[in-house]
Amino acid sequence: MIEEDNRLVTETLNGKIESFGMLVKKYQNKMYNLAWQITRDADISKDITQDTFIKAYRNLRKFDNNKKFFSWIYRITLNDALNNKKHSTFTDKLDEESLQDISSHFEDVEKRERANKIQEAINKLEGKYKFLILLKHYHELSYDEIAGIMGIPAAKVKSRLYIARDILRASLENIRNEK
Amino acid sequence: MKNKLLTELTNKYIDNLLTPEEESTLNDLLKDEKNREYFNSMKNIFTDIDSLKPSYKNISIQNDIMNKILEQKDNLNMAKNIMNELSSIFSGAKIGYAITFACGVLLTVAIFLLQTHENQIDDSFMTGTISGNSFNETYYMDTPPLSGSIDVKYTPEVVIMDIRPQTDEIIDCNLRYNGTLLSLYGVKNVGSGNNANFSSGDNSIHLSNVGANHYLVFFKYIHNNPSTVLASFYSGSMALSNVKIEIKN
Numbered sequence: 001m002i003e004e005d006n007r008l009v010t011e012t013l014n015g016k017i018e019s020f021g022m023l024v025k026k027y028q029n030k031m032y033n034l035a036w037q038i039t040r041d042a043d044i045s046k047d048i049t050q051d052t053f054i055k056a057y058r059n060l061r062k063f064d065n066n067k068k069f070f071s072w073i074y075r076i077t078l079n080d081a082l083n084n085k086k087h088s089t090f091t092d093k094l095d096e097e098s099l100q101d102i103s104s105h106f107e108d109v110e111k112r113e114r115a116n117k118i119q120e121a122i123n124k125l126e127g128k129y130k131f132l133i134l135l136k137h138y139h140e141l142s143y144d145e146i147a148g149i150m151g152i153p154a155a156k157v158k159s160r161l162y163i164a165r166d167i168l169r170a171s172l173e174n175i176r177n178e179k
Numbered sequence: 180m181k182n183k184l185l186t187e188l189t190n191k192y193i194d195n196l197l198t199p200e201e202e203s204t205l206n207d208l209l210k211d212e213k214n215r216e217y218f219n220s221m222k223n224i225f226t227d228i229d230s231l232k233p234s235y236k237n238i239s240i241q242n243d244i245m246n247k248i249l250e251q252k253d254n255l256n257m258a259k260n261i262m263n264e265l266s267s268i269f270s271g272a273k274i275g276y277a278i279t280f281a282c283g284v285l286l287t288v289a290i291f292l293l294q295t296h297e298n299q300i301d302d303s304f305m306t307g308t309i310s311g312n313s314f315n316e317t318y319y320m321d322t323p324p325l326s327g328s329i330d331v332k333y334t335p336e337v338v339i340m341d342i343r344p345q346t347d348e349i350i351d352c353n354l355r356y357n358g359t360l361l362s363l364y365g366v367k368n369v370g371s372g373n374n375a376n377f378s379s380g381d382n383s384i385h386l387s388n389v390g391a392n393h394y395l396v397f398f399k400y401i402h403n404n405p406s407t408v409l410a411s412f413y414s415g416s417m418a419l420s421n422v423k424i425e426i427k428n
Contacts, residue, residue: 017249024241032238046240053244054251079349079374082415083387115231118224127417137228151347162190169224 005069013060020060023069024053030139031077037134038081048084052077071148078149121171129164136161184208189218193225318410318422320344325412325420337364338398338426344412346390349374350419353411354396358382360406361426364397398426 005026011019031052035045056063056073063072122130135141135149143161147154188205191197197205209215314330327344338361342352356363363384368375370393377386377394386394389412398408406426412419 017245017252020248021241021245024244028239028241028244029235029237032240033236036236037233042236046238049238050240050244050247054247057248058251079388082349111231114227118228118231127415131415133228137225138232151349158190162186165190165193165221165225166186169221172224173220 006065009065009069020057027073034077035081039084044084048077048080051080068148074149117175121168121175124171132161132164185214189221318424320420320422329410329422336399340396342389342394344389348390348414349388350390351413352386352389354384355409356382357406360402360404361398362401364399367395369393
């Protein structure tokens with residue numbers, strides 16, 4: 001999969017622009033969802049996704065093709081989304097609309113209640129921990145992939161995620177006790 | 180109290196990375212009721228998270244993106260063609276040099292005109308600034324997990340701050356100052372990291388990716404009074420460290 005991406009990058013650099021189109025097709029949803037989970041705004045997320053690929057195309061010659069294209073564009077999207085969000089803050093609680101968006105998929109009242117509590121606890125996490133939970137459990141990325149995106153060693157990703165999970169567990173217990 | 184091994188094995192269980200030996204060790208640990216309670220609560224939470232994850236939204240903006248890329252490529256090709264045409268019209272070495280010189284002059288003027296006032300730095304203030312040992316004061320960020328320093332140099336007209344956190348993470352810095360005592364004279368990035376940009380407004384300056392970049396911030400005195408600048412460092416939106424810089428004047 002990674003080798004295929006690098007092949008497409010090489011082909012794009014050799015003038016075959018359709019190959020870049022294939023990369024866009026492959027990753028547009030992942031980038032959009034990452035942006036959306038940070039900004040919670042469909043239009044802004046679309047713009048960020050577009051900008052990510054345009055920036056990637058413009059800077060493709062600077063990209064080290066021994067590395068993962070996927071990590072590179074993830075990082076571009078992440079930076080843009082966080083920059084966009086920095087004034088309203090990533091650690092803000094989700095608004096009611098966003099909560100409904102997540103929980104409305106569950107007809108079962110109990111399940112919806114659980115989804116709300118989990119989202120509430122995730123919202124209470126510090127940014128760096130919340131982001132790890134997001135990448136690991138929502139985006140299902142490996143430690144190495146997260147390390148590549150965040151620019152920190154995989155061992156650090158792992159130890160931080162362990163802390164994040166413990167905090168999340170404690171936070172959920174508190175929420176349960178409060179209610 | 181749960182032990183480190185239980186934490187490690189529980190997390191490996193959640194990640195589905197347990198070896199058969201580790202599974203057996205975990206089962207032994209789970210004979211203890213407290214351990215079992217911890218393990219089960221973690222297991223349930225992350226089973227829930229995995230099953231209750233938000234719906235994945237699908238978009239199809241591939242065509243929009245590719246159209247924009249092609250449009251830019253066409254513009255670039257058009258510019259190249261114009262240059263080629265011009266070259267063929269004005270053939271000959273001397274005229275070529277003349278055109279190159281004229282383009283250079285135009286480009287220089289354009290860059291000069293496009294510079295904002297805030298970016299116009301008198302480089303004479305920088306003489307020796309980043310050569311080390313030329314600062315008057317150093318403020319340290321020693322709040323874990325962030326370390327590094329802000330070096331401050333005073334000149335008769337300008338205060339220079341050299342922002343130097345030691346981190347490989349993407350962190351931003353926000354500087355707040357009293358606009359009645361100081362004015363922003365300029366920001367200069369002398370580093371070479373990615374995503375180097377800065378913005379200013381409302382008596383504050385935002386510097387992006389300060390770990391990989393190397394920013395010098397220049398303030399001018401408005402009044403000869405002591406003042407303070409508050410430097411806040413963020414990872415995403417999480418505050419990592421605050422450093423209060425006393426401008427002695």
